[in-house]
Amino acid sequence: MTTASPRRTFAIISHPDAGKTTLTEKLLLKGGAIHLAGEVKARGQARRARSDWMKIEQQRGISVTSSVMTFERQGITFNLLDTPGHEDFSEDTYRTLTAVDSAIMVIDAARGIEAQTRKLFEVCRLRSVPIITFINKVDREGLSPFALLDEIADKLALDVSPRMWPIGMGGTYEGLHRIGDATAALPTAVQEEVELAQVGYPDFDVEAYQHGDLTPVFFGSALREYGVDDLIDAIATHAPPPHALPAEPAPVEPEHPEVTGFVFKVQANMDPNHRDRIAFMRLVSGTFRRGMKLTPTGHGKPIAIHSPILFFAQQRELADEAYPGDIIGIPNHGTLRVGDTLSERADVRFTGLPNFAPEILRRVALKDPTKTKQLRKALDDMAEEGVTQVFYPEIGSNWIIGVVGQLQLDVLLSRLDAEYKVAAGLEPSPYDTARWISASDPAKLKAFVDLNKGAMAKDRDGNPVFLAKSAWEVGYVADRYPDVTFAATRER
């Protein structure tokens, strides 16, 4: 048994400008860990822990402070994982969502559900991540609460259960009403709204929420701190603590005595002269102690983790230990990969960390043909970090890279140049999307591969991938080959 305080490990999903940064700052301020303008100003006892990781950051040139933010309130430790990629998406963003137990979905009251909110929501749904909705900016004119609730329900096919109700919005805003409280003191119009809402939407059901079927909805303003306390209380009270994770040979419960965890993100050094990386591991079970040896399942020897980066806001005495739900940053030289399981005895392997079908495919054109080896190394490295995916076609020698967002292409080119000294360009690819293929009957898979050789490739791990010109083509081909499965995500 550990003596750890309860954990709530969560992320915020939103469309740019909905207010994620503002809300994050307010959550941290309220929890006593003050991060402002990207700067961490830890207080009191946290100073030592803070200076530890600041030093590591300086030495290694890796910015990790904002990747994991921890704050405490009412005896609960909150781990807030940043979902990077502000204007754009990367697999990092998606994969971070595999390391949380719940999410807050922030929606701009004037804009409703936007494109990126929806994409991130779909990733949460894939893993049944429970979601609390925060409708932000009620200090401004917005859509009606009913329109917002109905939009969430319709566009996301999710039950909505309002928990708070705005008493007016913008110029008429007068406060928030907790659903269930007496409505007598409310203005008549608001009283009617609340009564309508109470009959029109399902009651809050904690099980439906924790299964990802229902979202409790809060209204407020991150900027003016309206409703932020209620939101924190909701996470504290209802959001699930660290849970069991699917693994082979059997799921791993947080109570499992040995330390296990998985790498969900690898961050490379921003200083090209250093080859170090930080692997972010989510602890699934056990009590991690500094200096402990962990073994990556399937490859490699035990690694003694002497200088982990632990993310703690306040409690110095905990700075040498971490508990299920916590994130540990492990410095390494490229041995650790996204999706790796680490454990004390190397006898488990977590399943279900997905690779996502790329939405942009490009052909890599090497300017200096003598650099093939370096290019392959660079592409493999970056595939390993989750910056890009790489596909090696069965026919021809033009390697294809796939990304989920445009920004990743720029990162790829600048790193090829700066770190690997490889001058390369990107050309349009005849393909637009990719699917991992499998079949229960190996003969059927082989028949498909043989007939479609021109569109077949292998990913970095040697898995067969079908490259298609459009999502429509995927559908068309999938219809003709009912025995072959075309997956838009691949579990590692």
Ligand code: GDP
């Ligand atoms: P992010 O892109 O989701 O991280 O959004 P930010 O937190 O950076 O906010 C985007 C803009 O909206 C900024 O100008 C914020 O000051 C503003 N903003 C955030 N929350 C609120 C709010 O509750 N009310 C109003 N009026 N503006 C807000």
